[in-house]
Amino acid sequence: MYNLIDGKLVxxxxxxxxxxxxxxxxxxxxxxxxxVIIVGDDPASxxxxxxxKKACEYVGFRxxxxxxxxxxxxxxxxxxxxxxxxxxxxxxxxxxxxxPAHINDEKVIDAISPEKDVDGFSKINVGKLWVGDxxxxxCTPMGVMELLRYYNIEISGKNCxxxxxxxxxxxxxAALLLEENGTVTVCHSRTKNLAEVTSKADIxxxxxxRAGFVxxxxxxxxxxxxxxxxxxxxxxxxxxDVDFEKVKEKVSYITPVPGGCGPMTIALLMKNTLIAxxxxxxx
Numbered sequence: 001m002y003n004l005i006d007g008k009l010v011x012x013x014x015x016x017x018x019x020x021x022x023x024x025x026x027x028x029x030x031x032x033x034x035x036v037i038i039v040g041d042d043p044a045s046x047x048x049x050x051x052x053k054k055a056c057e058y059v060g061f062r063x064x065x066x067x068x069x070x071x072x073x074x075x076x077x078x079x080x081x082x083x084x085x086x087x088x089x090x091x092x093x094x095x096x097x098x099x100p101a102h103i104n105d106e107k108v109i110d111a112i113s114p115e116k117d118v119d120g121f122s123k124i125n126v127g128k129l130w131v132g133d134x135x136x137x138x139c140t141p142m143g144v145m146e147l148l149r150y151y152n153i154e155i156s157g158k159n160c161x162x163x164x165x166x167x168x169x170x171x172x173x174a175a176l177l178l179e180e181n182g183t184v185t186v187c188h189s190r191t192k193n194l195a196e197v198t199s200k201a202d203i204x205x206x207x208x209x210r211a212g213f214v215x216x217x218x219x220x221x222x223x224x225x226x227x228x229x230x231x232x233x234x235x236x237x238x239x240x241d242v243d244f245e246k247v248k249e250k251v252s253y254i255t256p257v258p259g260g261c262g263p264m265t266i267a268l269l270m271k272n273t274l275i276a277x278x279x280x281x282x283x
Contacts, residue, residue: 003151003253005226007143007260010150011267015059018270022060025277032277033062034092034118034269035084039077039103040070045096052094055266061273064090074103078111085113091277092118094269115280118272121167129175135279136272141173143264144205144226145180151253153203153224156181161198163187163214163241164207169228173205194218206241214242216250224253228261 022032034056038049049065056063066080077095084093093116095108109117114124120137128134148155160182164170174184187197198204198218204225206214211231219225229241240257248254255261 002248002251005147005151005253005255005260007147007255007263010147011143011263013150014146014264014267015055015270018267018274019059021274025281026060030277030281031062031089032060032092032273033064033090034094034273035064035066035090037066037068037077037080037093037095039068039072039095039099042098045098049096051266052269055270059270059274061270070100072100072103074107077103077108081108081111085111085116088280090116091280092116092273094119116276118269118276120172120272126167126172129172132179135275137176138168138172139265139268139272140169140207140228140261141176142268142272143261144173144228145176146264146268147226147255147261148203148224153253155203158182158202159185159200160203160205161185161187161201162205162207163194163198164205164209164228166207169205169207173207177203208241210241211239212241212243214247216243216246219247219250221250222252223250225251225255226261227255227257230257230262 036049036052038045053063084090093112097105099105099108109121110123112122114122117125117136125136129137155177160177162170162173165186165188170186174186177184185197187194195218199220201220201223204219204223207228209229211233225242225247227240227242231239233239238258
């Protein structure tokens with residue numbers, strides 16, 4: 001019998017913890033501020049930004065939104081980021097991706113001060129993660145780690161397989177699992193005999209972006225399956241990278257989509273912003 005990993009439950013717990021700490025800081029005269037930049041009018045980006053604003057309101061952060069037109073130049077965007085870097089009242093900065101094609105997203109990410117980079121995407125924060133000396137790391141993989149901790153799922157010594165090598169999920173996920181003494185394999189589009197590799201995983205993380213990609217024959221009996229994918233199937237229904245109905249019969253723990261990893265990303269953004277604010281106030 002499988003156990004469902006409830007991301008809504010765990011994300012609420014994290015946000016409530018952040019809310020309590022924020023109230024303590026406010027009582028001591030310290031306000032926490034998150035600045036969010038959105039360039040253009042991508043509908044999915046607008047939904048994400050609105051959800052981030054709601055989460056800020058819930059935990060007690062001040063949120064600043066900078067909605068820039070799609071024709072904003074790279075220089076104009078970087079100039080705004082530099083202004084926010086130099087504003088001591090702003091604790092966290094994020095630029096919602098994707099940005100329009102004429103803007104280099106790598107330049108934008110690297111323009112954000114590492115101590116305010118609450119997405120954990122800058123090269124400095126990525127480097128700190130890989131040497132095991134980090135405060136801020138990518139929110140989605142950090143959310144996965146929180147789920148595993150909450151459900152007391154042992155990582156040390158376990159065979160951990162990640163499908164996907166993106167900078168946002170796959171690579172930081174590998175670093176975080178290694179940090180907890182997992183034995184980590186990262187698979188990707190060129191991996192040969194993929195099912196053979198994944199079927200040996202004690203913990204399988206799917207982050208490939210293809211609906212129903214992970215089938216039951218790819219999963220070990222009793223494995224923990226974490227589905228990071230958010231897709232729409234042929235009938236337009238939200239689904240993950242895992243064929244949930246068939247895979248659930250083989251596993252010990254599994255995340256649903258929606259309601260698994262999704263809510264954790266914003267909860268960890270709130271936690272990262274709190275961590276950034278505390279580090280800045282201790283300088």
